[in-house]
Amino acid sequence: xxxxxxxxxxxxxxxxxxxxxxxxxxxxxxxxxxxxxxxxxxxxxxxxxxxxxxxxxxxxxxxxxxxxxxxxxxxxxxxxxxxxxxxxxxxxxxxxxxxxxxxxxxxxxxxxxxxxxxxxxxxxxxxxxxxxxxxxxxxxxxxxxxxxxxxxxxxxxxxxxxxxxxxxxxxxxxxxxxxxxxxxxxxxxxxxxxxxxxxxxxxxxxxxxxxxxxxxx
Ligand code: GRF
Numbered sequence: 001x002x003x004x005x006x007x008x009x010x011x012x013x014x015x016x017x018x019x020x021x022x023x024x025x026x027x028x029x030x031x032x033x034x035x036x037x038x039x040x041x042x043x044x045x046x047x048x049x050x051x052x053x054x055x056x057x058x059x060x061x062x063x064x065x066x067x068x069x070x071x072x073x074x075x076x077x078x079x080x081x082x083x084x085x086x087x088x089x090x091x092x093x094x095x096x097x098x099x100x101x102x103x104x105x106x107x108x109x110x111x112x113x114x115x116x117x118x119x120x121x122x123x124x125x126x127x128x129x130x131x132x133x134x135x136x137x138x139x140x141x142x143x144x145x146x147x148x149x150x151x152x153x154x155x156x157x158x159x160x161x162x163x164x165x166x167x168x169x170x171x172x173x174x175x176x177x178x179x180x181x182x183x184x185x186x187x188x189x190x191x192x193x194x195x196x197x198x199x200x201x202x203x204x205x206x207x208x209x210x211x212x213x214x215x216x217x
Contacts, residue, residue, distance in 0.1 A: 001028040001185040004080040006071075006088035007035045011042020012170065013086035013107055013177050018049045020178035028185035032078040034071065036090045052078070058090055068096040084181060085139065094141035102191035104139040105184065107177045109169045111135060111151055116144035121169065122162040132156050132165065134173045136180035138191050147196045149189055150180040 003021070005014045014033060021030045033046035038055035046053035056074060061067040067090075075083065085106040097104070110120040112135040115127070124132040133153035140146040152172040156165060183189040188202035 001081045002031045002079055003028050003082045003084055003181070003185075004032045004034060004075055004078060005030060005046075005084045005086050006090075007033060007040055007042040007086050008037050008089040009040050009042060009087050011040065011045055011086060013173055014042050015045055015049075016174040016178055017084060017086065017181060018046065018051060020182070022049075026178075026182060026185075028082070028181060031080060032074070034074055036067070036088070042087075064091075064093050065095075068093050072096065072099075082181070082184060084177075086177070091143065092139075097139055097141045101140065102138060105136055105149065105181070106139050106144075106146070107173055107180075108135045108137065108144055109166065109173065111153060112137060112144055112148060119162065121165040124156055125160055125162065125165060129156050132169060134169050134176055136177060138196070140194075147191060147194065149184070149196055150176055152176045 003017070005017060007014050011033070018030050020026055021028055030051050033043065033051050033053040035043050035055045036058040038057050040055070043053045043055060054074070056067065056070050058067045061070065081103065083100055083104040085104070108120070110124060111131070111133045114129070115123040115132070121132070131153050133151055135151045136149045138146040138149065152175065154168045154172050180189070183202050188199040190197055
């Protein structure tokens with residue numbers, strides 16, 4: 001399976017996906033990394049790892065549809081099967097999301113459907129949540145609302161700030177995303193009629209993966 005990773009910033013999740021895909025038995029290959037921001041440091045990281053990486057600057061386009069058309073063309077040129085958003089801070093048109101339904105996923109730093117949008121770690125703290133985490137989900141037009149593929153939970157500690165909670169969640173993201181993408185690429189998870197369908201293999205992987213990470217020291 002050929003994968004494109006979309007980023008807007010440092011790309012630490014992208015880096016974990018690139019590392020995982022470098023293993024000979026990983027069922028997917030990262031064929032391109034695209035950022036909507038030319039200054040995203042993740043672009044250099046990807047290039048250093050030998051992955052074709054480029055910016056498609058959204059500011060150079062006068063409409064969302066025009067940006068999406070340029071993105072679509074880049075994905076077609078790279079013959080992409082699956083698009084992984086990894087800190088990609090750009091809302092795509094409903095048409096784009098519909099065209100890639102079942103072939104485009106995201107990682108979000110909360111246990112969806114709680115805490116959608118931005119600053120979600122602060123949202124969790126403000127709500128008094130004692131558990132948060134991260135979610136890998138299929139992308140649908142409605143923001144942060146697509147069918148859930150996989151989740152990992154972390155505790156929210158009494159003295160957490162958005163930064164300390166983000167760091168704990170990010171550690172879980174780095175484990176969860178490569179594992180979830182592996183399940184998709186090996187055909188153990190797919191989207192059918194808007195619902196996530198799992199094979200017996202995927203169900204086993206879910207039960208073997210500890211859902212609650214230990215508190216940070
Ligand atoms: C991650 O927390 C991800 O869940 C969110 O944006 C952050 C990106 O971090 N969507 P990185 O660029 O992967 O380091």
